Amino acid sequence: MERIYLDHAATTPVDPRVVEAMLPYFTANFGNPSSIYQEGRAAKKAIEESREKVAEILGAADTREIIFTGSGSEADNLAITGVAWAYRKKGNHIITSAIEHPAVLETCKELEKHGFAVTYLPVDEYGLVAPEAVRDAITDRTILVSLMHANNEVGTIQPIAEISKIVRAKGVLLHTDAVQTAGSIPLQADELGVDLLSLSAHKFYGPKGVGVLYAKKGTRLHRLIHGGAQEGRLRAGTENVAGIVGLAKALELAAAGLEETVPRLAELRDYFINKIFSRIDHVKLNGHPTRRLPGNINVSFEFVEGESILLNLDLEGIAASSGSACTSGALEPSHVLLAMGLPHETAHGSVRFTIGKDNTKEQLDYVLGVLEETIARLRAISPLYREQRGRKEK
């Protein structure tokens, strides 16, 4: 059975070219980057070259603005907790949104226990934060605004550049969790006007276990991990050299391919959405119709459970998701969909398909066939659906 992977927002397969780039750093160039001799210098050089690559692609002014971390979650934590404690004397107020990734939301909740005040801005039905709401929420105690660039569940892209103008005019720092956008759409820290930006390699065909925090020069940060002097003293621990090399290679490949992949994925996405709507009734598209990640399709199928759909798709070799992978073990409805105003039942019936660079139109056609059949079968045994049809017939 052919396996069709449509869960690229959860993680991506590692590009074989990335694996090839990583392998020498396990064996031939295995030195500790902190060592002073040749073996160590080769590892150090590989890290610094990777840093230069990442800095250039992200539009950083200085390579020292790139801090390698152990994951996107760690980068988010370092940005938010790091700024919170470093600027504690200036203020204690942080602004974020209700639809952030748990790495941001849980970090903010934790800071609330330590005397910080957090505003969780609402979003509209499309998952957008209103720039005016950001402006209204800023007080003279505000030290940080943290808003994700694109949402991992519904793919809505926030107007970060517009929000940046407001935030910067008030002298407040701006962090964006760009874990979903890096490698998916053009991403330049300077153009977005952010002070901090996090990303994770495994979302753009790189390895798991490595992320980046971009921190604009002059931004002070408190460390999460103390020890050696690695990463400009901001992140201790022997560097994951192979992982860092893999991250830079993956970002380089992704950036080079954007011009081709963005329109192609958007076309596949729109094709898939249109086909779903023409073939299945009682369907709702979640997220914004146009301000949306090119690979993201999030739909609610009324009268059925998302988990049942996924189980059936998986049996047919199709991998999709009901929301973010981090919460998919829990059967709670998505906090993102609820924040967008979806009723519990509709949120429960939602499925996320995220297309990647290797997916084809033929694969999507196959998925559409399985999906149509699955939904029909599940609805046939759904009392809610029968009731609804009964009402219609009357």
Added chain:
Amino acid sequence: MRQIYLDNSATTPVRPEAADAMREVLLSDYGNPSSFHSLGIKAERIIKEARRQLAAACGVNEAEVIFTSGGTEANNLAVKGVARRHRKRGKHLITTRVEHPSVLNAFRALETEGFEVDYLPVDREGLVSPAEVIAALREDTLLVSVMHINNEVGSVMPVAEIGRLLKEKNPQTVFHVDAVQSFGKLPVDPRKWQADLVSISAHKIHGPKGSGALLCREGLLLEPLFHGGDQEQGIRPGTENTAGIAGFAVACRLALRDREENYRKMTGLKKYLAAEIKRQIKDTSVNGPEEGAAHILNVTFAGIKGELLVRFLAEEGIYVSTGSACHSRRPEPSHVLLAMGLSAEEVGASVRFSFSALTGREDIEYTLEKLEPAVAALRRMTGRKK
């Protein structure tokens, strides 16, 4: 040119078996372990199997293994995690002056948060006295953290005795052991040591960098270093480094399979190198106890600069170091050797040779061949007679 790597305490090459396992996971088993579908479940199984192996290797339960990005993170999680989570119970912490920077600097960070830390001295051999640990205990002592093997001089701390005395006197006090240097070389046995927390790292045992673990006794609550998803029971959020974890497990299996044999072999090499250095080169002294760890030999060559010797030997393809790699780029003298009572001059004249299972007798022979002339040349440079 021949390459002889004698800096295995800094890092080790990844074993081909571990690299192959990682390659396979990277290319094929890329699912997110938190995902609901088959690919996710496959990735989750790989982690579960690695967890089982590591738990078995250390005689703990599977739920007691928390994967981290390395030994430094594990040490930070242990030290800060206990202090911050249990601060209502007390503010006193105990460690030694010769710990790894990831432990020492975690304690220094806690001092700025209002904790009181005792940094216990060590003797001339780099050993902390169990009696002194016990004497330092207070009713409000939250944590005692002592490394198993010192990374610079190879002294093997009496962790089992410290654990026993500590738990007799003050069972509430948490005991952490940094076993990054000993895992795979000496038995790592949290139960026997009565240690609540033990840190280990993959890249010191021919596994990958970016992968480590904290063994955490069931029921002990820790404050996470960072927050997010519920990976690793919520103690360590973030998508798991599946390949790194798989590589760690393979490295662990191989390290333990031949552990005793390798340890015996390294003991022989260390004794031979130490004896030959003493015989061939005047005015040298070995730092650390004779019965120290088999893979670490720290030697002071009076009258030279250790850093220059490292560079000289590197020119000959021999890689050694002046101490821990984590601060070998800074010119600061080793805090370990200073704590052992060496003068600043002696500290600056010290070099560490560290072995692995892959080190052979011929590597030592070759090193000795190059070492004597290098030391002689350096001593001539500084105007000192041989």
